[in-house]
Amino acid sequence: MPHDPTAANSALAAAGLVAIDVHTHVHFSTSRALSEEGGARMSEMKEHFKSDVLGMDVRQLAAYYRERKMAAVAFTIDSLGDVAEHAPTNEEIGEAGAEFPDAIIPFGSVHPQRGKAGAKIARRLIEDHGIRGFKFHPSTQEFYPNDRVAFPIYDVLAEYGVPALFHTGQNGVGAGTKGGGGIRLKYSDPLFLDDVAVDFPDMPIIMAHPSFPWQDTALAVATHKAQVYIDLSGWSPKYFPAQLVQYANTLLKNKVLFGTDFPLFTPERWMADLEKTEVRDSVKPGIMLHNAARLFGITLPEPAGDGAGAR
Numbered sequence: 001m002p003h004d005p006t007a008a009n010s011a012l013a014a015a016g017l018v019a020i021d022v023h024t025h026v027h028f029s030t031s032r033a034l035s036e037e038g039g040a041r042m043s044e045m046k047e048h049f050k051s052d053v054l055g056m057d058v059r060q061l062a063a064y065y066r067e068r069k070m071a072a073v074a075f076t077i078d079s080l081g082d083v084a085e086h087a088p089t090n091e092e093i094g095e096a097g098a099e100f101p102d103a104i105i106p107f108g109s110v111h112p113q114r115g116k117a118g119a120k121i122a123r124r125l126i127e128d129h130g131i132r133g134f135k136f137h138p139s140t141q142e143f144y145p146n147d148r149v150a151f152p153i154y155d156v157l158a159e160y161g162v163p164a165l166f167h168t169g170q171n172g173v174g175a176g177t178k179g180g181g182g183i184r185l186k187y188s189d190p191l192f193l194d195d196v197a198v199d200f201p202d203m204p205i206i207m208a209h210p211s212f213p214w215q216d217t218a219l220a221v222a223t224h225k226a227q228v229y230i231d232l233s234g235w236s237p238k239y240f241p242a243q244l245v246q247y248a249n250t251l252l253k254n255k256v257l258f259g260t261d262f263p264l265f266t267p268e269r270w271m272a273d274l275e276k277t278e279v280r281d282s283v284k285p286g287i288m289l290h291n292a293a294r295l296f297g298i299t300l301p302e303p304a305g306d307g308a309g310a311r
Helices: 006-013 036-049 058-067 090-099 112-129 148-160 178-182 191-199 215-224 242-249 267-274 284-296
Strands: 019-025 070-075 104-108 133-136 164-167 205-208 228-231
Touching: 006 284, 019 058, 019 267, 019 284, 058 070, 058 090, 058 104, 070 090, 070 133, 090 104, 090 112, 104 112, 112 148, 133 148, 148 191, 191 205, 191 215, 205 215, 215 228, 215 242
Parallel strands: 019 070, 070 104, 104 133, 133 164, 164 205, 205 228
Antiparallel strands: none
């Protein structure tokens, strides 16, 4: 199947969307969620997230977001070890994207250490499974984003113009545990993405999360590099650093993106907390919908009676 997002974009444009959530996790495979390992993982997640929306596979996620007139960027995270029994595959997420094109924007994940073999996987996922972008997690995948080992994969993403979404800043995985569960925060310094942006100017980059403790670095990279965006997931908006709010209202109002880190936050909780911030009402439509629509090439219909079109 040739890479052509036109049909998916048409479905998204016609869905009457009020928001695009660019950061949701799919932890469970449809076929394997009821396994013994999956049940144990479910218990761990309930304890960690204190959430009542856990355990969804990607099709349940699609129904959840469709009900809210939203679309969700959905992904898993590739590791080099044994695949968890309950984990979904890239292919499963791509299939759900094809089944629910008005609600799911499927992202893949390929570990950078896979190198040239990973580049072949990325190309196949784009061409054969409709994958629209890729998630990288430097701290858990243990790589510096500017390490040349990842360049063959980036080459493929740049060729197709699909976004690369990188975890930045502190990490919820291992937080508060002895030794942080072995997670090294240094890999997720957003300054490494400045190099990536220079070397791959045709690959859109999304820096995930407020980048504590490197927030100013992330803002500097996003303002300096045209193809770099920031998603606002993983934190309650009421705790956003003041400088992030300032830039969201001004220089980066067209480059900040709604994201929840679902199931860590529900869209309702995130939006309610956004109302407790100094983020201007005039920039909220861009954050919630229009900035992501431009990034993905989705042409939204003009509001009735407006004639000005999506901004």
